Amino acid sequence: xxxxxxxxxxxxxxxxxxxxxxxxxxxxxxxxxxxxxxxxxxxxxxxxxxxxxxxxxxxxxxxxxxxxxxxxxxxxxxxxxxxxxxxxxxxxxxxxxxxxxxxxxxxxxxxxxxxxxxxxxxxxxxxxxxxxxxxxxxxxxxxxxxxxxxxxxxxxxxxxxxxxxxxxxxxxxxxxxxxxxxxxxxxxxxxxxxxxxxxxxxxxxxxxxxxxxxxxxxx
Numbered sequence: 179x180x181x182x183x184x185x186x187x188x189x190x191x192x193x194x195x196x197x198x199x200x201x202x203x204x205x206x207x208x209x210x211x212x213x214x215x216x217x218x219x220x221x222x223x224x225x226x227x228x229x230x231x232x233x234x235x236x237x238x239x240x241x242x243x244x245x246x247x248x249x250x251x252x253x254x255x256x257x258x259x260x261x262x263x264x265x266x267x268x269x270x271x272x273x274x275x276x277x278x279x280x281x282x283x284x285x286x287x288x289x290x291x292x293x294x295x296x297x298x299x300x301x302x303x304x305x306x307x308x309x310x311x312x313x314x315x316x317x318x319x320x321x322x323x324x325x326x327x328x329x330x331x332x333x334x335x336x337x338x339x340x341x342x343x344x345x346x347x348x349x350x351x352x353x354x355x356x357x358x359x360x361x362x363x364x365x366x367x368x369x370x371x372x373x374x375x376x377x378x379x380x381x382x383x384x385x386x387x388x389x390x391x392x393x394x395x396x397x
Contacts, residue, residue, distance in 0.1 A: 180234035182372040184394045185351070187245050188386075190236055191227060192325075192377030198232070201381065204238040212243040212265075214375045215356075219250035222273055223322035230259040237263040247294065247355070247375075248273075248319045254280045261287040268292025268315050268353075271303050281310045292353070294322055297329055301338045308346055313373065314339050316364070319356025321323035325378050328357025333369045340370025359394040367395065 185191045188210045193201035202213060215392035220226040232336035237244045243265040250256060254276065260267055267284050271277060271293055284291040292313035293304055297320055304314060316335050319326035332354070339352045353373035354366045361375050374393050 180350075185211040185369060185373040186380075186390050187214040187243075187353070187373055187375045187388075188380040189211065189216055189355070189375050189377035190381075191216040193380040194381075195228075197237055199239040202236045204241055204381065206384060208241040209390045210240075210380075212245045212373070213237075213240050214245045214247060214377075215264075217246060217250060217260075221251040221379055222270065223249045225322045230256075233260060234263045243312075245292075247292070247315065249294075250343050252308075253285070257284055257355075261289050264289055266290035266292055266313060268294050268313060270294045270296065270321075271307075272296055272297050272299060277305065277307060278310060281307065285312075288347040292351075294321075295354075299333060301335050301342070304339075305342070308342065308348060311350060313351040313353050315353040315355055316371070317356055318354045318358070320361070321356075324345075324356055328362040330365070331367055336366060336369040336371050343370070358387075358393070359396075363393045364395060 188205045218225045218227040220262050246260050246264045247268045248267045257267050267289050281291040290312040293311040294315035296317050318332045351373045352371045354371045355375035358374050358376040359379040380389050
């Protein structure tokens with residue numbers, strides 16, 4: 179595994195929406211590195227979460243990196259609504275869009291570009307886009323709902339992503355999302371991941387700061 183700083187990105191999908199500002203501020207103070215925002219449209223995944231106004235509201239309560247994950251059918255159409263208050267925007271390889279053009283447009287808008295793949299998708303599909311994204315998100319659950327168990331088979335995909343990164347001399351982040359807790363975080367870090375998206379384990383923890391340290395392996 180390449181020696182890289184671990185980034186913990188709590189997902190506001192697991193927050194108390196009725197206290198959004200307080201929740202984002204609390205997690206920021208607890209030591210979150212990024213604030214992860216899971217946007218779902220009810221088409222690409224079988225759930226509806228929130229949209230750009232909600233993410234913008236959340237962004238006003240943190241000074242951390244705002245990381246938007248678009249689990250939507252037409253990310254090319256909707257991503258411009260997020261660029262003014264987001265630092266990175268991730269789109270899915272499987273969605274209906276010109277992947278190369280969308281990644282380029284996200285970067286041109288001043289945001290870091292991420293490319294996500296769902297569990298059934300082979301890593302081979304990202305190879306034509308090497309160099310076009312700043313973060314590769316390997317979903318470790320099937321996208322759509324929080325609180326799902328971690329799919330250990332996805333660790334092989336994380337290892338492959340690390341091998342590709344080294345082979346091509348690239349520096350993209352490898353992000354994992356789904357079922358992340360201190361144990362699965364350790365396995366993910368050992369496989370090569372350096373960005374950990376954790377929802378329930380952080381927002382529902384009795385001590386969010388201690389949980390974030392545990393995810394980094396610093397407890």
